[in-house]
Amino acid sequence: MFKAQPTKGRREDGVKVEFVYCDGARDDVQLSGDWTDWRAIQMFHEGGGMWSVVTPVPPGAHEFKFIVDGEWKHSNRHPTIGIDETSLNNVRVVLPEPRIESQKTIAEPPAGSIPLSKTSRAGSRASDTGSTTGSATGSAAGSAKGSSKSKTSGGSTKKSGGLFRRR
Structure with missing residues (x-):
């Protein structure tokens, strides 16, 4: 053979x-x-x-x-x-090995924004998409913390496990 x-x-x-x-x-x-x-x-x-x-x-x-x-x-x-x-x-x-096209250095966030890796005063982390509901610092996050309401799509928010995410 x-x-x-x-x-x-x-x-x-x-x-x-x-x-x-x-x-x-x-x-x-x-x-x-x-x-x-x-x-x-x-x-x-x-x-x-x-x-x-x-x-x-x-x-x-x-x-x-x-x-x-x-x-x-x-x-x-x-x-x-x-x-x-x-x-x-x-x-x-x-299968081909997965490729990472590039790894860019992320610049410092603009003043007044919430960095993705920092925790707000309310104890919830900013979402992985980089957007939060309203102001996640101070009273807005603190007052929403006790809320268990959940809204659906269309730019509204949903509470899940202490995280507030824009969907």
């Missing part, structure tokens, strides 16, 4: 993915897949019949097999793809 080859020239980019084989092996287990052009990657014996390796894999659907003591095998513990039992490969879909 496929011939195991050393990992020379293997690409080092991609998402780090762990592969595990625990279907029985005497001496050696290697991983081989389409993202390496079917070149073998040595797996490490973890004890108790379990072998594993963490390797970078590009995002997308990838077929792979294990080379167990020199014999190409698929694992019944992973999803398979193929025509029949003699041509099965395991398959794994790798």
Whole structure:
């Protein structure tokens, strides 16, 4: 079927993915897949019949097999793809890692506004949207604190767990 080859020239980019084989092996287990052009990657014996390796894999659907003591095998513990039992490969879909586009420094809030991370005198925090009802400092928040009324949408407010949020 496929011939195991050393990992020379293997690409080092991609998402780090762990592969595990625990279907029985005497001496050696290697991983081989389409993202390496079917070149073998040595797996490490973890004890108790379990072998594993963490390797970078590009995002997308990838077929792979294990080379167990020199014999190409698929694992019944992973999803398979193929025509029949003699041509099965395991398959794994790798999702791209989430990216943070940028981290901007947030400037000091304008004078008179309530910073998001500060607590008002009434003991409630400003909402995560940055807006509060009326003035959340002093008496407005203090008088609303004892209220258990809840209003619905349309720019009105709703009390939930001590937080006042504009919805």
